[in-house]
Amino acid sequence: MIILGTNSIKDTGFNVANSLRFNTASSDTLTKTFGSNGNNDKFTFSGWYKRSEIGVEHRIFSSHNTGSPAGYASMHFHTSDDLIIFNYDGSNSYQQFRTDRKFRDLSAFYHIVLAYDTTQGTASNRVKLYINGVQETSFSTADYPDQNTDLYFNNNVIHYISGGDPANGSNPYSGYMSEVCLVDNAQLAADSFGEFDSDSGIWKPIDVSGLTFGNTGFYLQFKESGTGTNASGMGADTSGNTNHFAVNNLTAVDQSIDTCTNNFCTLNPLDPTADVTLSEGNLKAVYGTSGTRDVQVSTFGVFSGKWYWEIKIGGAESPNNATLGVTQNSFDNAVVLGGNTNNSWEYRGYDGKVYHNAGSVASYATFAGDNIIGVYLDLDNHKLYFSKDGSLQSATGIDLDTGKDYFPAISDAGSSATPSFEMNFGSPSHSVSTGNTDDNGYGNFEYSPNITGDSVAKKFYALNTKNLAEYG
DSSP, X not given: OOOOOTTOOSSOSOOOOOEEEEOGXXXXXXXXXXXXXXXXXXXXXXXXXXXXXXXXXXEEEEEXXXXXXXXXXXXXXXXXXXXXXXXXXXXXXEEEEEESSOOOOOSSOEEEEEEEETTOSSGGGSEEEEETTEEOOOEEEEOXXXXXXXXXXXXXXXXXXXXXXXXXXXXXXXEEEXXXXXXXXXXXXXXXXXEEOTTTXXXXXXXXXXXXXXXXXXXXXXXXXXXXXXXXXXXXXXXXXXXXXXXXXXXXXXXXXXXXXXXXXXXXXXXXXXXXXXXXXXXEEEEOOOSSOOEEXXXXXXXXXXXXXEEEEOOSSOGXXXXXXXXXXXXXXXXXXXXXXXXXEEEETTTOEEEETTEEEEEOOOOOTTOEEEEEEXXXXXXXXXXXXXXXXXXXXXXXXXXXXXXXEEEEOSTTOOOEEEEESSSOSXXXXXXXXXXXXXXXXXXXXXXXXXXXXXXXXXXXXXXXXXXX
């Protein structure tokens, strides 16, 4: 199946430049303690989220009082992949909302708006939740707060973007966030933050810079580069207020161009691999020693167009046992990239051979740790090319089947192989020294996405939804 991420359309209207990539293993968080209370009866929280894991509890936005009473509030994805919102006053008042909806699409961004106004006379108007522009009405649990209840959101206690379990500060978020903001003293509907595209019907963000954010309001665009609690940090508040968030454990490479208006390909964590650990927004794969050839494929499959991505081979032991290429199957895990089937093409690091249908179809340079392999997939002419550290391995390329979908894929070479891969579909999880883009200006690559020369000259593009809308 070809997956085109929702909330991403052709390059029209408002565009979001940056997201922030959160990694569970490094406990990435943003924190802020407001100097005074906002209106903790009435406020709206909005953000766009592309998850990297399912079946894991991830805190999106939370707060708690480290003193007495030990009240706290949280919005988080539960281990059953529903969304939970709760508020506890530290003594005997507890409210919880739990959606029937499951959030299991890891290829695209969700827009979530949480809008409180506990001054409302009608209980059901006190808490409103919107998902991708539509108000959520189906809850397995819906405990509406009493009228005029003071909440533990939006007051002068510590607030977390990601993480912040009141018991131990754990359960950080894993995935991407963009356009995160809080509006103090107003209960707003989703159309204050987004709109349905008139052509595609897809829910998309709008410019929110003109909103009145209020005393404790903030707007996090993640467009700055520093890590301090100031206007130049990645947690900078760009609302016009100075409610900047402190950056904890996030680094420059966590600032991503994978956003809710241009969604980039990643590895697919729903692919049933047995011995692969994914991290860094599903762009890094580390292999174990299970003895099986575990194959990991991408979230995007393509049928036409010219596409480029890079793979940096990691260290570990046996990095030369890395294999990579393309497959026509998204979930044929056991042998799909083994080179033993007629639906996969595999470039093997340890001998440099490209295998297809149990036979060698090309012999290229070997590769191992710290090499960067470029993959050029031309589905207009049904050709596949590889480069090593910017050096094209063949100007003639490898012939592919016509009329098929193709997925980027990686694998190990056998029982003792423990390679690691850092994927770069245009939004890398590792530092890039040169910063090449495709001809549309998308991506951040070590080497040029284009093939130039007397025998072949072609332009290739990053795997993102704006390029897919134009060429896919």
